[in-house]
Amino acid sequence: MEELLDLRVLGPLQVLLNGREIPSGGPRQRAVLAMLLLSPDQVVSIDSLTEAVWQGCPPATSKTQIAICIASLRKNFKAAGCHDELITTTAPGYMLRSGRHRIDAREFKEHLARARQAAQRNDAAEAAELFKTALGMWRGPALDGIASHPVQARAAELEEQRLIGYEQHTALRLELGEHRTLIGELRTLVAQHPLREQARSHLMLAQYRSGRRAEAMETFRLGRRRSIDELGLEPGQALHDLHDAILRDDPALLAPPATARPAAASVVPAQLPADIVAFTGRRAELSALDTLLDEDAGAREGMPVGFLTGGAGVGKTALAIRWAHRSADRCADGQLYADMRGHERGGRSTGTCAVLDRFLRALGVPGDRVPESFDERVALYRTTLANRRVLIVLDNVQEFSQITPLLPGSGRSAVVVTGNDQLGELSETCAPVRLNLAPLSPDEATTLLVKIVGDTRVTDDPEATARLGQLCDRLPLTLRIVAAKLRAKPHWPVRHLVRRLEDPQQRLDELSHGDRDLRHRLRLSYQQLDETAARLYRSLGLLDLSEFTSAIAASVLKVCPVEAENVVERLVDAHLLHVARWHDTGNAVYRFQDLHRLYAQERACAKEGEHGKRLPEQRLCEDLSISADRLLSA
Structure with missing residues (x-):
């Protein structure tokens, strides 16, 4: 008899065989297994698995250690009685072949799809039951306990699908007249996700239909205050329209029969992510x-x-x-x-x-x-x-x-x-x-900080604020990171954060807060480079020069100027360098943003080690027989 596994990600990671849990190993093995389960029947590259395990700081033996993790997982499955070749080696990585094994995330999505099809057929009762089955598969936060940014990013996508499914289920239950039983669970959902306007509108409607008109008005008032305080935005038009309809006691708010649902062809998609908090400039x-x-x-x-x-x-x-x-x-x-x-x-x-x-x-x-x-x-x-x-x-x-x-x-x-x-x-x-897109202007950078920090620290010390913008290269991402830190630390003056950022060895570490991480974004761009461009990028980061031409790049790469220019332009196309101006000689002058230079230096140290840190600069001076001060004019 074929032994089928029950592979669960909608909660803590679990692998069950006949109701008995199979050990999935330590943190590394669990991160690898999670990545494979999130993309069943698809090749997951060794690079992706390495990123999930070490998150940008892999050891030199990372490929070998990933192979050891795979071997350990295979051994555990076999020892438990699963003799299928569940994990296969498939270039450029590994694949989890699901076969007939059960994966709860896949079944969840299938039930959601069937529920939506039933809703489009105007079968509200069947659709509600299918939604209930899908949502009942969740045992807690997806892949709870796996501290890996790539894994948790994918888990957040599953969580978003769960919330959307719950909101669609709630709409059907309201349609079926379950408004009284929904109030308690909707209050919990709104408390957990106060900025989800769809959930708040469902709670208001359930309260109104249950004869709690004043509570519905209070639910709107609290949501509006939260939206203005945290986002600086009024609630959306749909929530305002519901508020006004409740004030008018609009008869259309009474529960319609399920057969009154609009046909699927009238569906108007609204898939945009939430608007951006404190958007500035542009x-x-x-x-x-x-x-x-x-x-x-x-x-x-x-x-x-x-x-x-x-x-x-x-x-x-x-x-x-x-x-x-x-x-x-x-x-x-x-x-x-x-x-x-x-x-x-x-x-x-x-x-x-x-x-x-x-x-x-x-x-x-x-x-x-x-x-x-x-x-x-x-x-x-x-x-x-x-x-x-x-x-x-x-x-x-x-x-x-x-x-x-x-x-x-x-x-x-x-x-x-x-x-x-x-x-x-x-x-x-x-x-x-x-x-x-270019970085923000100095005034725009200050405005963005003021909007997010929300107190007078930014305006009280304009000199420190201007310096803070410079240290962030006036990038919206990094400005939001430092603003979030200041907001979380109301006792910090701006100058204190400036002092922390002025240490070049710590700056990229400081520019990480929550799910925002500049180093991660830079790494994604760097990983797209071919080897020659990556080598030039690392070497240029080590030069003690604010600007350079393709002639300097040619000396680093030991190639002709035209070929060197082509490589430099690939870095420009990848937005890792930018053109500062044109030199009198008719050549472009290139420049790093400060944060890009720091990341290039990090990659150079990681690739070549401390022993070779000064080597590119020394070779330039020897080849050109001039001082570093005159390299640009060469």
Whole structure:
């Protein structure tokens, strides 16, 4: 008899066989197993597993130790009585072959899909039961106890799916007249997630239908105060409309019969992430993006697409989301959003075929009508969009091939793409509004700090505040990190944080707070480099020069100036260097941002060790027979 495993990630990691738990090893083995379970039947690269275990600081023996972890897991499964080849070696990494084994996350998603299909058929009772089954699979926070940033990032995606499923389940239960029984659990949910407006609106409606009109008003008031205090934003229009309807005792608020549900074709997707707290600046860029929705945009030669590019932490995603939110009312047929994960290595980029499936369902196509064939999905997607005005945000795109099938073939929809790569192919098929984002201005950096810190420390010491902005390279990401630290430490003056950041050995460590981590973002860009560009990047970071030309790069690489310029320009394209100006000799002068230089130095030390730290600079001086002060003019 075949022994089937029960593989659980919707709570603490568990592997069961006939109800008996199989040991999954120590923290390293558990992190590796979690990564494999999060991508069943897909190759997970050794690089991705290494990142999950050591999070940017792997030992030289990391590949060997990953292999030992895999061998240990295989041994545990076999000893417990599972003789399937569950984990296979498949270049460039390993794959968990699920076969008929049960994975709770996969079953959860399948039940969610069936529940949504039942809801589209107007079968509220069946849909509610399927949602209940799906949500009942959760035993606690996904992969609770595994302290790995990549694992927890993926676990957060599962948690978001759970919350969305719960909100959809709640809407059906309200429709079925369960408003009195829902009040208690909705209060708990709103207390845990006070900024989720859908949950708050459900609680208000349940309270109103239960004859608790005053409580519904108080629920709105508390939510509005929380939103203004924490985000600086009024609640969304839908919550305000519900508030006003309750004040009017609108008869439409009474529970409708389940048969009154709108048909699936009327579904208007609203997939945008929450708007960005304390967004600052970018007025010119917002105005440029507004042209995507001009009446004549569809008449231009090529599909109008906004493309936002720039270095790590410069705020590409924030700008895209802010513009999408403020433009949503100009796209009456909804908003679609996909994080393509192009910045992640090891085959973890979001599959375009899966995004098509999700987009089609969001646009009202029943699940049983979504084609299996990739080409047929593309054709149906473009047909569905042909007569609609939808706003589509494609975030973190690495290659043009990821998004080609997601671009509408015609019509009045707008598309915004973010990514580090130049995506030159966009100009061949689209009419891109291309924006290369720069750091904020000094005044904008100060304004952002004031908005988030929320007290007078920033304005009381303008000199320290200006220095704080400089140490953060005036990047929105790093400014938000230091602002969050100041807000969490109300007894810290700005100068204290400045002193901590002025130590170059500690600055990148300081610029980490919660799920924001500049070093992690820089590492993702660095990992995309070819070996020659990576070597040049490390070597240039060691030079005691603020600026340099391709001639200096040629001396480092021992190649001709033209070849060296090509390598330097690859670093510019990756946004790890930028062009400071043109030299009198007709050549570009390049410059590091300070934080990029610090990271380049870290990579050099990690790669070459302390013994070789001065070697590139010494070789330059020997080759050119000039002092470091005159290198730039050579």
